[in-house]
Each structure stands twice: as structure tokens, then as C-alpha cells.
Amino acid sequence: MRPHINASQFALLHRNAVAITPHARVLSTKSKKAHPTKRFFTDFRFREYVQKDFKSWIQGEVIFISLFLICGITGVYIYKNRENTPVKRVQKLFSHAKECADRDERQKALHDCLQGLSIIRETNPQDRHLFSVSFGIAAQYETLGNRYAAIRHYLEALQSIDFLSDSNEKMKNKVVAMDRIAQCYEELNEFPAAEKYYRQAFQLYESLSKTTLDLDQQISGLVYNYGHFLWKRGRSEEAQQVLIRAKDLATKADLAREYVEKIQNTLETVREEQIQNEKAS
Numbered sequence: 468m469r470p471h472i473n474a475s476q477f478a479l480l481h482r483n484a485v486a487i488t489p490h491a492r493v494l495s496t497k498s499k500k501a502h503p504t505k506r507f508f509t510d511f512r513f514r515e516y517v518q519k520d521f522k523s524w525i526q527g528e529v530i531f532i533s534l535f536l537i538c539g540i541t542g543v544y545i546y547k548n549r550e551n552t553p554v555k556r557v558q559k560l561f562s563h564a565k566e567c568a569d570r571d572e573r574q575k576a577l578h579d580c581l582q583g584l585s586i587i588r589e590t591n592p593q594d595r596h597l598f599s600v601s602f603g604i605a606a607q608y609e610t611l612g613n614r615y616a617a618i619r620h621y622l623e624a625l626q627s628i629d630f631l632s633d634s635n636e637k638m639k640n641k642v643v644a645m646d647r648i649a650q651c652y653e654e655l656n657e658f659p660a661a662e663k664y665y666r667q668a669f670q671l672y673e674s675l676s677k678t679t680l681d682l683d684q685q686i687s688g689l690v691y692n693y694g695h696f697l698w699k700r701g702r703s704e705e706a707q708q709v710l711i712r713a714k715d716l717a718t719k720a721d722l723a724r725e726y727v728e729k730i731q732n733t734l735e736t737v738r739e740e741q742i743q744n745e746k747a748s
Contacts (some may be wrong), residue, residue: 553590557583577607597627598640605647614651621648638675639682642668646689653696665693687716691730698733703741710734 564579584600605620625644631637645668652661672678672686694709714730 553586557586560586573607573611577604577611580604580607593630595630595632597630598624601627602640602644609647609651614655618648618651621651635679635682638671639679639685642672642682642689643685645671646692649696650692658696658700661696662693665689665696669693683716683720684722687713687720687722687726687730690716691733694737695733698737703737703744706737707734707741710737 560579560583564576564583567573567576567579580600581604584597584604587594587597587600601620601624605617605624608614608617608620621644625641628637628641628644631640645664649661649664649668652658652664668689669686672682672689675682678686690709690713694706694713697703697709698706710730710733714727714734717727717730
């Protein structure tokens with residue numbers, strides 16, 4: 468698999484869920500002391516290439532959702548204080564899923580999570596946790612290489628975003644889910660669909676009159692993904708424009724220098740390649 472930003476960080480939700488894949492780099496801005504929960508988040512494993520390329524940033528370190536994303540197994544913590552029978556069933560399923568994930572039995576963990584999702588839907592079709600559960604299941608499918616199933620559940624997660632109450636959380640999660648969908652389509656060589664979701668995610672961000680620091684940080688990874696996508700499609704001029712924007716966004720969000728330099732290095736590579744192509748023609 469080529470290194471990919473499967474970057475836009477998402478992988479997403481709190482690390483009480485079980486990390487069932489390799490270690491990701493910590494995304495930091497300055498040397499300020501991180502909140503324990505945030506440190507917990509960024510220490511999870513998601514993809515081997517996450518350590519190798521900035522494109523892994525968003526995908527591998529998405530600190531957004533808060534209780535599920537990384538491998539989609541955390542309903543135990545969401546539901547632990549509820550007492551009705553459906554909740555107890557969900558709790559038992561997610562608890563067993565976590566145990567399976569700890570043993571690297573991913574298919575069994577996924578099966579339990581799918582059952583839990585079904586119960587949640589039957590109990591409350593507008594449950595505010597549907598997004599995180601669906602997104603987590605999609606992430607599990609992605610790590611298993613089943614990208615069509617991953618896309619299906621990412622789309623279901625998008626449909627559940629309206630059940631969230633916080634508007635900033637809605638926008639952040641929507642941008643990240645769209646980025647994941649775009650990357651799945653790109654891996655499947657379905658490039659028109661990939662570009663559609665890259666564009667939609669970025670246009671959504673552009674339409675906001677006010678953004679949060681978290682979203683500013685995450686969008687720069689998505690824009691980098693999009694620029695890299697355009698470059699690999701042979702659209703160097705467009706790629707340069709997008710990568711310049713990614714660099715500006717990363718600088719604005721005060722990301723660590725290594726990430727800004729990564730964008731700059733990619734931008735220079737695209738420029739040099741374009742010059743060589745022009746000379747050759």
C-alpha cells in the first residue's frame with residue numbers, strides 16, 4: 468500500500484477503545500503540556516505508514532470523536548451508567564469486542580460492534596452516539612481492507628451527524644468523515660468519487676464563518692491529501708495551488724514545524740517535476 472495521508476487524522480474517538488493497528492505519530496503544535504486525554508488519544512495505533520508520512524496525520528491521529536473512532540469499540544464507556552436491558556446488551560457486546568480486539572481478533576470484534584450498532588438503532592434511531600459507533604465500525608472495515616464496507620458505514624455516520632448537539636463537533640466530524648470517504652475511494656482507484664468528497668469537505672470548511680483550532684488543524688491535513696491526490700493525477704498546477712493553501716492553513720493552525728516542512732517539501736517536488744516535464748516537452 469502506498470503511503471497515504473490517510474492522513475487527515477481519523478482515525479477518531481477516544482482511546483478507551485482498543486487500538487488494533489500500528490503506532491501513529493503524535494501531532495503537536497508547540498511544546499505546551501498536553502491534556503492527559505489528548506495524550507491518550509494521540510498515542511494510539513492506526514496504520515504502519517502513519518509514522519512514515521504526513522499523509523497519515525489526520526487519519527492516524529484524529530483526536531475528534533471521543534470515544535470510539537480508533538477501532539470503534541467503546542460503547543462500554545458510553546453506556547456504562549445506563550440500566551435498561553438494551554443498554555446492558557450493548558455494554559456486553561462492546562466489552563467482548565474490546566477483549567477480541569486486545570487479542571487481535573478483528574473480525575470477532577467487528578461482529579460484536581455491528582450487533583451493538585443494530586441494537587442502538589432499534590432502541591433509538593436518533594441516538595447521539597450513532598455517529599461515533601458507525602464511524603468506528605467504518606474504521607475497522609478500513610483496517611481490514613474492505614473499503615466498500617468502510618465507505619458504507621462512513622456514509623451512515625454522516626447521516627447520523629445531525630443527532631449531535633454541538634455545532635462545532637458536527638462540522639469537525641463531517642469534514643473528517645468526508646476525508647476518510649475520499650481516501651477510501653482513492654485507494655479503490657475511483658478517482659472522480661474521491662475528488663468529489665475532497666472538494667465537498669474543503670468547501671464545507673470554506674463556507675464556515677468561524678472555525679475552531681481543532682478544525683483548522685484537521686483541515687490542513689485534508690487539504691494536503693487533496694493536493695497530493697491532484698499531483699498523482701498529473702494535475703500539477705492545481706496541486707500546487709492546493710498545497711500552498713495547505714501550508715498556509717498548517718501555519719495558521721500553528722502545527723509542528725515538521726508538518727509544515729513536509730507540505731513544503733511536497734510542494735517543491737511538484738514544482739520541480741513540472742519544470743522537468745516542461746523541459747522534456
